[in-house]
Amino acid sequence: MLDLIKRIFSGESSSPRDQANSRLRLVLTHDRLGSSAQLMETLKEEILEVIARHVDIEGNPEVRLITEGKHAALDINIPIKGR
Amino acid sequence: MENKNKDGQVIVVTSGKGGVGKTTTVANVASALAKMGHRVVVIDLDIGLKKLDLILGLENRVIYDIIQVIEGECTLKQALVKDKRFPELYMLPAAQTRNKEDITPEQVVALCAQLRPDFDYIFIDCPAGIEQGFRNAIAAADQALVVTNPEVSAVRDADRIIGMLESAAFTDIKLVVNRLRNEMVRQGDMLSVDDLLEHLCIDLVGIVPEDKGILVSTNKGEPVVLNERSQAAIAFNNIARRLSGEDIEFLSFDDESFWRRLTRGLFSSR
Ligand SMILES: Nc1ncnc2c1ncn2[C@@H]1O[C@H](COP(=O)(O)OP(=O)(O)OP(=O)(O)O)[C@@H](O)[C@H]1O
Ligand SMILES: [Mg+2]
Numbered sequence: 001m002l003d004l005i006k007r008i009f010s011g012e013s014s015s016p017r018d019q020a021n022s023r024l025r026l027v028l029t030h031d032r033l034g035s036s037a038q039l040m041e042t043l044k045e046e047i048l049e050v051i052a053r054h055v056d057i058e059g060n061p062e063v064r065l066i067t068e069g070k071h072a073a074l075d076i077n078i079p080i081k082g083r
Numbered sequence: 084m085e086n087k088n089k090d091g092q093v094i095v096v097t098s099g100k101g102g103v104g105k106t107t108t109v110a111n112v113a114s115a116l117a118k119m120g121h122r123v124v125v126i127d128l129d130i131g132l133k134k135l136d137l138i139l140g141l142e143n144r145v146i147y148d149i150i151q152v153i154e155g156e157c158t159l160k161q162a163l164v165k166d167k168r169f170p171e172l173y174m175l176p177a178a179q180t181r182n183k184e185d186i187t188p189e190q191v192v193a194l195c196a197q198l199r200p201d202f203d204y205i206f207i208d209c210p211a212g213i214e215q216g217f218r219n220a221i222a223a224a225d226q227a228l229v230v231t232n233p234e235v236s237a238v239r240d241a242d243r244i245i246g247m248l249e250s251a252a253f254t255d256i257k258l259v260v261n262r263l264r265n266e267m268v269r270q271g272d273m274l275s276v277d278d279l280l281e282h283l284c285i286d287l288v289g290i291v292p293e294d295k296g297i298l299v300s301t302n303k304g305e306p307v308v309l310n311e312r313s314q315a316a317i318a319f320n321n322i323a324r325r326l327s328g329e330d331i332e333f334l335s336f337d338d339e340s341f342w343r344r345l346t347r348g349l350f351s352s353r
Contacts, residue, residue, distance in 0.1 A: 015272065023235055027173075
């Protein structure tokens with residue numbers, strides 16, 4: 001919303017600089033993930049294996065890397081069977 | 084100088100993308116440090132496509148090259164070309180008719196080990212790319228300067244290179260933003276230094292504006308830092324001073340008005 005007001009006041013839509021920034025944000029996230037796609041697969045398999053030994057997994061388990069700037073986190077979402 | 088008895092630092096200047104200003108940065112920062120009285124040597128590792136000798140204006144004085152040193156045809160001392168404009172600036176030339184595969188990372192490490200006791204700074208001019216030439220160039224380095232332009236493809240390559248440097252256990256990686264045009268940033272047509280830092284998440288060591296003086300000095304074979312008045316000269320001198328430990332404020336080369344800054348502050352959501 002504030003962005004919109006800012007744009008109206010400065011009389012510009014998305015500037016080439018803004019576009020460059022959002023394109024870079026996308027492409028860099030993708031590049032950084034790309035190199036670790038295999039690693040993510042391996043991690044997912046092994047984590048699921050350990051969990052499955054103790055509880056029943058159901059649905060679509062997910063293991064993702066979330067990056068924001070220099071910071072990264074593993075987002076693990078494993079639905080397990082309720083009673 | 085102050086660290087006469089300390090071994091020299093090896094600094095690789097790299098970028099991934101070609102033509103962003105690595106050789107220009109090496110030539111000028113090395114010259115600036117030499118002018119300050121430091122003992123400096125520059126190594127051209129762009130084997131097969133050498134340019135550093137031309138940019139420094141030393142092409143007529145080259146006799147031997149780095150491959151001849153490695154293959155034992157001459158001594159390291161014989162191959163070093165002295166730049167007479169400075170008390171202690173030397174260049175180790177690349178070979179023009181050989182390949183980047185004709186030299187190994189181990190050989191570069193050994194060469195730098197030989198140079199360390201006699202110099203304060205050893206600069207390595209890295210070729211473009213991420214292959215063997217890059218691996219050779221980073222092998223001996225204690226720190227890396229990553230040069231980029233405010234442009235999406237250069238930033239993407241810089242990000243890749245930073246990732247590779249981090250995997251190679253580099254902890255000292257600094258960014259040089261070259262060819263910045265503030266009027267374009269202000270008009271919203273170019274990425275700003277802050278934009279680049281937000282994407283790349285590394286420390287900044289220099290902002291070099293687009294400057295016609297660079298082409299003029301390249302034509303003459305004179306580093307631009309010899310011409311005190313140019314904006315690029317100030318920028319490269321400042322990089323040299325920061326590398327030698329001085330705390331120098333970043334010139335923005337900017338005259339963005341107070342009013343614009345104020346309105347931006349008022350309307351930005353953060
Ligand atoms: N700040 C600047 N302003 C204007 N022109 C510049 C600037 N920096 C570099 N250049 C020009 O850009 C060109 C490429 O510079 P340079 O050779 O230093 O890049 P490089 O990264 O070493 O290239 P390569 O990857 O081919 O080795 C040169 O013609 C140089 O004069
Ligand atoms: Mg070069």
